[in-house]
Amino acid sequence: MFSDSSSFSCPECSGTHIVQKRRSGDRVCAQCGLVVSEKKIDTGPEWRAFTAEERRARERTGAPTRYTIHDKGLSTAIDWRDRDSSGKRLSPKRRAEIHRLRKWQIRSRIHSSNERNLIQALTELDRLASQLELKMSVKDLAAMIYRKALSNRLMRSRSIDATVAGAVYAACRLRQMPRSLKEIARHSRIDMKKIGRHYRLIARKMNLKMPVPDPITYVPKIISRLSIPGSMQGEVLDILRRVKANSHLITGRDPRGLAAAAVYIASILTENRATQREIAQAAGVTEVTVRNRYKELVQELEIAF
DNA sequence: AAGACGAAAGTGGTTGA
C-alpha cells in the first residue's frame, strides 16, 4: 500500500521530495513528514460486529469522539525531545517550528481556564455518572450541556460541581431516564436545593425544552424494586394510558405518585397485592400521596374491584 | 398486628404582581 509514490514539490521544505501515498490515502512528504492532503476520517464502526474480536478487527480509528473526554479524545502529544520520529536531530528551523507548536498546544489545551475547568468538571461527571449508573448516552448529553453552559459563560463564579450536578439532572430529564434531585444530591457534595437552582439556570438560559415528565417512565423501576411479577407492567400501562386521557389528573401532580398509584391498583386487580408502604417506598413518595392518587384514579376512571 | 385511611400542620417550589 506504500507503493504509489510520486514526485512532488513539498510546500514545507522547498525542493522536490518523494511523496508517499499511505494506506490512509494521505500524501506525506518523505523528508519533513508534512501531510499534504488528508482524507476525511470516518470514525464510525466499519460494520456491525457481534463479538469483541470482530469489533477489534473492524475498528477504524479507535473510540468515537465523545463529549465526555475533555479534549473530545482528539489530543495529540508533542513531546519535549527535539528529535523526529526516527531519532534524528531536527533542523534549527524545524526546531523553532516544533517549539511554537508545543507552546500553543500547551496554551490551548491545558492552560486555558476553560479547559482546566472542563477537566475538573468531567472528572466529577465521571464519578457522578458511575455512582448513578447512568447510561453512556445520558452522560454524554450531560457533558454536552456542561460544555455549552461553559462556553455561554453561564458559569462565571458558580461552583463546578453544582453545575455538573445540574447538567446531569437536565440530561436525565431530557432522556426520560428519571433520577430525582434527591438521588443526585446523595452522590454529590452539593445539596438538592443548589442542584435544583443550577438546573433551572441551565434549562432557562439554554432554552432546553424539557419533555413533560411521563409517569410511565417510572413504572419499570418501581416494579423491579417490588417482589411482584414483571408481567403486571401491561396492566399498569393500561391504567396510565387511561389516566393520560384525563389531563386534570396529571397536571401539577408528581408523576411518581401517579405511577405508584397505578402500580397499586394493578397489584390489586391482578391479585399480586403489594402494600401502599412498599410501593410508596419503591416510587420515592409517601404513602399519603399514593393514597390520594389512588383515590382519585379509582374515582375518575371508575375502577371497580 | 399490620395495613389502610384521613386530618392537620409543616415544607419547598411555582407564579404573578
Next chain:
DNA sequence: TCAACAACTTTCGTCTT
C-alpha cells in the same frame, strides 16, 4: 423580591381486615 397558592410530606389517631 415578595406573597399567595397548590402539591407533597410528616405525624398521628382511628378504622378495617
